Amino acid sequence: DAGVIQSPRHEVTEMGQEVTLRCKPISGHNSLFWYRQTMMRGLELLIYFNNNVPIDDSGMPEDRFSAKMPNASFSTLKIQPSEPRDSAVYFCASSPPGYEQYFGPGTRLTVT
Amino acid sequence: GQSLEQPSEVTAVEGAIVQINCTYQTSGFYGLSWYQQHDGGAPTFLSYNALDGLEETGRFSSFLSRSDSYGYLLLQELQMKDSASYFCAVRLNTDKLIFGTGTRLQVFP
Numbered sequence: 001d002a003g004v005i006q007s008p009r010h011e012v013t014e015m016g017q018e019v020t021l022r023c024k025p026i027s028g029h030n031s032l033f034w035y036r037q038t039m040m041r042g043l044e045l046l047i048y049f050n051n052n053v054p055i056d057d058s059g060m061p062e063d064r065f066s067a068k069m070p071n072a073s074f075s076t077l078k079i080q081p082s083e084p085r086d087s088a089v090y091f092c093a094s095s096p097p098g099y100e101q102y103f104g105p106g107t108r109l110t111v112t
Numbered sequence: 113g114q115s116l117e118q119p120s121e122v123t124a125v126e127g128a129i130v131q132i133n134c135t136y137q138t139s140g141f142y143g144l145s146w147y148q149q150h151d152g153g154a155p156t157f158l159s160y161n162a163l164d165g166l167e168e169t170g171r172f173s174s175f176l177s178r179s180d181s182y183g184y185l186l187l188q189e190l191q192m193k194d195s196a197s198y199f200c201a202v203r204l205n206t207d208k209l210i211f212g213t214g215t216r217l218q219v220f221p
Contacts, residue, residue: 031207043155043199043211056208091154098206100145100157 002026004104006092012110018080021107024073025094033101034067034077035091043091049075082111114138116212118200123218124190132185132215134200142203144176144183149214150196158185158198187217195219 005024013019025032033048047057049069057067064083069075079086087110093101116136124130134144143162147155161167161176161183173186187194197216201209 033207033209042213045208045210048207050207093155095207100160101209103154103156105154 006104016081021077023075023092029094033093038088140204145201147199
């Protein structure tokens with residue numbers, strides 16, 4: 001099993017640009033989570049999906065952030081326009097129902 | 113609101129035993145999880161307590177007291193590779209986790 005796959009691993013962009021982060025969950029896992037980690041705010045849940053349907057997006061910081069899960073094997077997190085304060089490590093995780101979450105390696109985003 | 117409190121840093125020497133405490137105040141509670149994260153890495157699952165008591169997995173044990181809204185992670189026979197950050201996380205429902213701020217453990221030779 002390849003585990004949760006995220007791309008890109010590193011992204012450097014300029015303020016105002018659109019950023020798209022990608023995630024492929026573990027096959028058979030029906031829940032998918034997007035987290036953001038910073039020194040100041042720790043590990044924050046942004047949004048999660050169950051069976052491709054968004055269940056809770058209360059952690060999405062503002063309208064500049066959007067997430068989609070068009071099928072069971074792919075999800076995206078988009079930031080448009082990006083700002084320097086969006087700089088963080090973004091993790092995707094997946095899990096079977098009621099079990100532990102498996103995290104991907106993360107995408108380190110730097111917005112200059 | 114939701115809050116989880118754990119110490120920011122703990123230090124210990126190889127071979128020692130260390131306990132990392134976690135207290136929580138959350139609306140909803142299914143159980144308490146613990147995750148380990150090495151610098152530059154991703155969080156990885158260590159243990160889960162849904163019921164009061166002690167769960168043991170090798171050198172690591174986790175304890176929960178639901179009535180006290182308290183849990184701890186116990187690491188025995190510490191090794192240098194145990195140097196990492198440790199997060200408690202409350203499971204609010206079947207899926208959703210709220211993470212604590214993390215405890216950085218430094219193990220010295």
